[in-house]
Amino acid sequence: MPAANTTTMNDKKYITLCFNDEGPMLQAIRKLLESKEIILDVQTPFPVHGLDKLLSIKRSRIPVGGFFLGILGAVSAFGFMTWVFTVSYPLIIGGKPFFAAPSFIPITFEVTVLFAGVSMGAAMLIRSKLKPDIDFEPVDERITDNMFVVLVDKNGGNTDIEKLSEVLAGIKIMEIR
Amino acid sequence: MEEQFTFKRNHRIFLIAVMAGALLTALLSVIISGIGTSRVWANILLNNQFFLGLSLGAAFFIAVVRVSLAGWHTIIQRLPESMTAFLPVAFILMLILYFGIDNIYHWAHHEDFDPVIEGKEKWLNIPFFFIRMIFYFTGWIALTWAMKKNTDSLMTSADIKYFNKRKIFAGIYLVFFGITVSTSSWDWIMSIEEHWYSTIFGWYVMISMFVASLAFLILFIGFLKGRGYLKDLRDDHIHDLALLLFAFSIFWTYEWYSEFFLIWYGHLPEETAYFVPRLNEFRTVFFLNLGINFLVPFFGLIRLRSKRNANWVAIIAAIVLIGHWIDYWLMIMPGTVGSESGIGVFEVSVTLLYAALFIFISFRALAQGQLVVKNDPFLRESLSYES
Numbered sequence: 288m289p290a291a292n293t294t295t296m297n298d299k300k301y302i303t304l305c306f307n308d309e310g311p312m313l314q315a316i317r318k319l320l321e322s323k324e325i326i327l328d329v330q331t332p333f334p335v336h337g338l339d340k341l342l343s344i345k346r347s348r349i350p351v352g353g354f355f356l357g358i359l360g361a362v363s364a365f366g367f368m369t370w371v372f373t374v375s376y377p378l379i380i381g382g383k384p385f386f387a388a389p390s391f392i393p394i395t396f397e398v399t400v401l402f403a404g405v406s407m408g409a410a411m412l413i414r415s416k417l418k419p420d421i422d423f424e425p426v427d428e429r430i431t432d433n434m435f436v437v438l439v440d441k442n443g444g445n446t447d448i449e450k451l452s453e454v455l456a457g458i459k460i461m462e463i464r
Numbered sequence: 465m466e467e468q469f470t471f472k473r474n475h476r477i478f479l480i481a482v483m484a485g486a487l488l489t490a491l492l493s494v495i496i497s498g499i500g501t502s503r504v505w506a507n508i509l510l511n512n513q514f515f516l517g518l519s520l521g522a523a524f525f526i527a528v529v530r531v532s533l534a535g536w537h538t539i540i541q542r543l544p545e546s547m548t549a550f551l552p553v554a555f556i557l558m559l560i561l562y563f564g565i566d567n568i569y570h571w572a573h574h575e576d577f578d579p580v581i582e583g584k585e586k587w588l589n590i591p592f593f594f595i596r597m598i599f600y601f602t603g604w605i606a607l608t609w610a611m612k613k614n615t616d617s618l619m620t621s622a623d624i625k626y627f628n629k630r631k632i633f634a635g636i637y638l639v640f641f642g643i644t645v646s647t648s649s650w651d652w653i654m655s656i657e658e659h660w661y662s663t664i665f666g667w668y669v670m671i672s673m674f675v676a677s678l679a680f681l682i683l684f685i686g687f688l689k690g691r692g693y694l695k696d697l698r699d700d701h702i703h704d705l706a707l708l709l710f711a712f713s714i715f716w717t718y719e720w721y722s723e724f725f726l727i728w729y730g731h732l733p734e735e736t737a738y739f740v741p742r743l744n745e746f747r748t749v750f751f752l753n754l755g756i757n758f759l760v761p762f763f764g765l766i767r768l769r770s771k772r773n774a775n776w777v778a779i780i781a782a783i784v785l786i787g788h789w790i791d792y793w794l795m796i797m798p799g800t801v802g803s804e805s806g807i808g809v810f811e812v813s814v815t816l817l818y819a820a821l822f823i824f825i826s827f828r829a830l831a832q833g834q835l836v837v838k839n840d841p842f843l844r845e846s847l848s849y850e851s
Binding site for chain 1: 721724725728729731766768850851
């Protein structure tokens with residue numbers, strides 16, 4: 288989950304909490320939200336179930352786009368084959384009629400998947416502004432391996448490490464800085 | 465957590481009344497409207513196969529989730545398990561076919577020399593037919609009973625060995641079921657048209673069974689939830705079941721298409737013999753089958769919100785359940801009854817009779833123990849499950 292506001296490493300306006308498992312991380316996030324702390328970002332090595340709901344992140348509209356582009360793919364593949372085999376270049380294949388609808392189904396299916404899949408991938412890249420030379424520096428290199436990181440806003444000095452350790456007492460935290 | 469399902473007296477009386485009423489209506493419609501003998505037997509076979517499929521599909525479901533060590537289903541695991549309690553009854557109902565075998569299967573009584581039937585004589589003869597039937601049912605009943613017994617033990621004891629044993633039986637069941645579901649569907653359905661064969665037929669029937677039993681399971685859960693049981697069951701569990709229903713409806717369509725497409729494309733007379741009457745005389749049912757079992761669950765359950773809405777999922781499940789009954793109807797009727805077949809008062813009343821019996825037996829089995837197995841090691845995972 289990359290976000291623009293975590294790229295500034297030098298003037299640290301946030302506290303970094305590191306966890307080595309998703310369980311304690313989710314527990315900590317619940318506690319933080321209870322005590323009205325501002326969570327800037329959460330970075331995880333893999334998608335964590337229930338995290339989106341916890342952070343009240345709005346559901347992505349990518350599946351909707353995928354659905355309609357899939358329909359577009361289905362219609363264009365079926366339509367194209369119909370046009371080719373009935374109007375443009377009619378051929379008798381295996382004694383079947385020109386408009387042999389069942390034999391169009393496999394290709395229609397494949398083009399549907401292609402359109403839906405590629406368009407969803409492209410939409411994801413565009414919406415999250417991911418491109419080859421992206422200026423993104425992870426908070427910690429280890430999030431690409433096995434570490435879970437939660438960034439909490441210092442809130443203009445109202446929140447500091449001592450306060451957070453108090454709030455999160457009893458939860459297994461790897462590092463806090 | 466500690467829940468006990470009680471099979472209330474008024475529910476019992478209602479189900480018995482439905483059975484009696486349906487039996488009476490069926491008998492009356494045989495006498496008044498003169499339903500032919502082959503139609504009566506074909507209906508018995510159809511409903512035997514359909515409700516047997518609900519049991520076997522439910523057993524397949526629990527076997528799969530146990531072998532794969534899934535945790536989410538733990539809270540509802542006793543429901544599919546109680547659906548398998550119908551298997552001994554289905555065994556008796558299938559054995560009754562002995563008295564009507566001539567009315568269903570042409571190979572059982574053909575007089576003229578037929579080289580195709582002659583060639584299949586070694587497999588399709590009456591003694592071996594029933595020997596196989598006894599073999600299938602013995603295996604299914606024994607394995608589901610073994611799984612059920614270990615679950616019952618988990619209700620009282622927290623010993624992990626019952627859990628492990630159950631997993632082994634689930635694995636054996638999967639292997640046994642995978643083979644016997646194919647051969648049994650050749651025996652009971654495909655041999656109706658004994659000149660025809662299709663290698664995918666067994667898988668097609670198996671997926672039909674599984675989708676129908678998922679649909680029944682969703683309705684079963686809906687009923688219990690509506691009566692205030694299963695308080696810990698959330699939308700997340702419904703979501704997973706709806707997802708399975710959605711996915712396997714698509715898979716059913718894949719099987720349907722694979723069978724149809726190759727036969728249509730190859731255009732060999734001995735293969736198209738199956739689809740020609742279905743596309744000519746049963747055209748409406750043929751496309752209705754595809755529409756109900758593919759388009760309804762596909763567009764009905766494609767959205768996330770519709771998968772998490774228990775009432776909506778139950779409506780789709782009810783439609784799909786009827787759809788798979790129609791699927792079996794289309795497999796069985798054209799070959800046995802032919803042009804005289806239809807879906808009328810007789811069909812509906814026989815199906816209601818079976819449905820009431822199936823529900824009665826499932827409810828009785830469910831009432832015999834706690835609704836939630838509290839010693840199951842995966843219970844905590846199921847309770848805190850998020851999808």
